[in-house]
Amino acid sequence: MKDRNVKGIIQSIIEKETDELMGISFSCVCGRTHAIPIEYLSVKKGAILEVKHQMDKLGVSGNGGLIYDKRIEGNIGKKVLQTLEDQGVFIKPYPVGDGNEILKPEIELSKRIADRIDTGTDYLISAGSGVVSDLTKNAAALVELPFMLIATAPSMNGYTSSMAALTDKGIKKTLMIPSAKAVFADINILTDSPIEMIRSGLGDIVSKSVCNADWKISQLIKNTYFCPFPYRLTAKTEPLYLEAAEQIGQGTDYGIKILTDGIMRSGLSMTVIGTSTPSSGAEHFLSHHWDLMALKEGKEKHLHGVQVGVATIIILKLYDYIRNYPVRKRLNLSKLKKNYQSRKSVHTFIEQQYGEYAEEINKEYFQKYMDWKDKKKEIEYIIEKWPDIWNELDPYIHPTKPVEEALKKSGAAVHYSHLGKTKDEVICDLRNAMFIRGRYTALDLAKDLDILDEASVKIL
Template sequence: MPVLTRLIPSPIAVDIRPGALDDLGTVLADQRISQSGRLAVAISGGSGARLRDRIAPALPGASWYEVGGGSLDDAINLADAMKSGRYDAVVGLGGGKIIDCAKFAAARLGLPLVAVATNLAHDGLCSPVATLDNDAGRGSYGVPNPIAVVIDLDVIREAPIRYVRSGIGDAVSNISCVADWELSHRETGEQIDGLAAAMARQAGEAVLRHPGGVGDDGFLQVLAEGLVMTGISMSVAGDSRPASGACHEINHAFDLLHPRRAASHGEQVGIGAAFAMHLRGARDEAVHMAEVLRRHGLPVLPDEIGFSREEFTEVVAFAPETRPGRYTILEHLALSRDQIRDAYADYAKAIGS
């Protein structure tokens, strides 16, 4: 008999709203998450530590672990510290680095992970990937999806606005990423998962088309939901393909070539996505994407994040080397440096440099 359905790996609870943190104890009391109430809570020294006093009374059986950073060593040390605790689940409370460390530690211990995000900087909060600094620079490690996600929009508004802007850039870049995936399907025969592509693209389009701004609950709700859906789309696909294309290659090239000068992930992928849309001939879409990014206060030109046009040319030329085997518009066009310079000049003119 043919298989008529498939199981989609996704959280059993997603709570995104103002005041969600006040009901964290109820979410964690779900018998599928914690039967005994014994929880290991990983927090940062910043936002997580500030929230500890607020939520600790609702988690009397929790043990608290402060994570020093976002490296592989930090994640391994966290897992070692939690090893003897006999916990039901791990809770990652903080930004992306803390949640990624908690994901890795939970996977190492075979425990479910509850992600409690204090900012919306990128789509990693619900993805099956932990991105951690290592001796070679930065690595991506496969981990299970969080079993639950809690995002309090009141807490999100208290975080620096640059984190929301970064999340916008990451979400909007999905549109370019899916276009790259479809290009690879046509040109190389790479298998494409239609459901994963639809989820990622719709998440990006919802953010791109929303008329609200970074201070509106309605817009923050759509952005948070979009980032969660993007993470789930990666689980559906089995890798990062729905949310990683030429724009992310450009981001990685920025990080590798200029590690001390690199901007935020979302700023770099936003620029990369708009430029990639221009490269594939989707000029109107590129202009509209740039207009939306600008409206939200994000850069659309490299000089807006401190890089010259020549440095950007170098970044784009190097970008395909960051993801060997991945096929995007950059690999498809295989532009020379002179061609990249000309394409960038055309892009800058089109969006109004």
């Protein structure tokens, strides 16, 4: 009876419009309480005109600081600062960067921003997209100030997440941060954002078509925590943004509204759980790996969501390959044992491959490494449960075609060659992306079954 009640509550929550989800809290079927502490979200034309009114309602007042990228100072002056002043919100500008350099999402930079904030400041507002929002979130956490976010591009799903993705010594870290008090996504501002950033937003959220399968697979094989609610929360918007892909790529009011709604919901799906897992699986690890390689080789990286979109297609195809592999017929445990890498050889490999970043990578990867004796038991369990595993994963893996088509229609990259990568490079990247994080994903499964390389050759 209690379960039925909870299911009813979940159903009524997922049917809500995105802005109506603020402030919810309920006991879930997974045994945990989920809450959204953000107090106000607005995704509409003229959202920014409501800042003062909402500040009054939320009890935010006093001396404010506005954080933004100095490279877009002209735009911020016109569209944000002036609009706030017109409402009677006079706020001290804190431009970040020298106006030329591309800001890096580094923990160090967020600390330097925090150091610059005047004593006596009562609240912070960020006006920007992914990097500036994440820098502001961590700076606000460091100086313990409430903050609000004004979105300037629908380029990623972090606005509504209670975490900041920042790098520490080159490695992307997910830091838990108190949520924003309010998020303002003004369609009039967002439609003006560069088209590549809009496509990046779509790439980031199409990962929903597969990333929850990685979370689920970890539960099925490793007995880790899983909750179906975050996926269900985002399922409502998924067909809408896939359908509206062409309009999204054209930056129309309708397309941007649908996309922004999707990215906000995707962010909330992480906030309710308190980790990035519901919006980030192997496709994100592949993208983080590409970032790390770009850093190591001094190359310029592509936008986060642009990479994630391409990686999503690859991981969808990988899942398809694994699912159709006749595992019971072809798996050879003694061959697996012979090829299985010892702790020592993995360590040596990581040292050689990652150099100065090896220490961080080791910390992540050895969370999931097992000695052969335990790995053998795990593989035997996987083979025994093979049909059940796929039945359970099925709802979380969507067909590749509609996702690929949507990215194409929006004009976004769909193939690794669009990112300037070769097949041989990506085969190698797929082998190495699993080292980036301690979580078990399709990449680990394919490796454990010793089919990752043959799958890569076929699907790429």
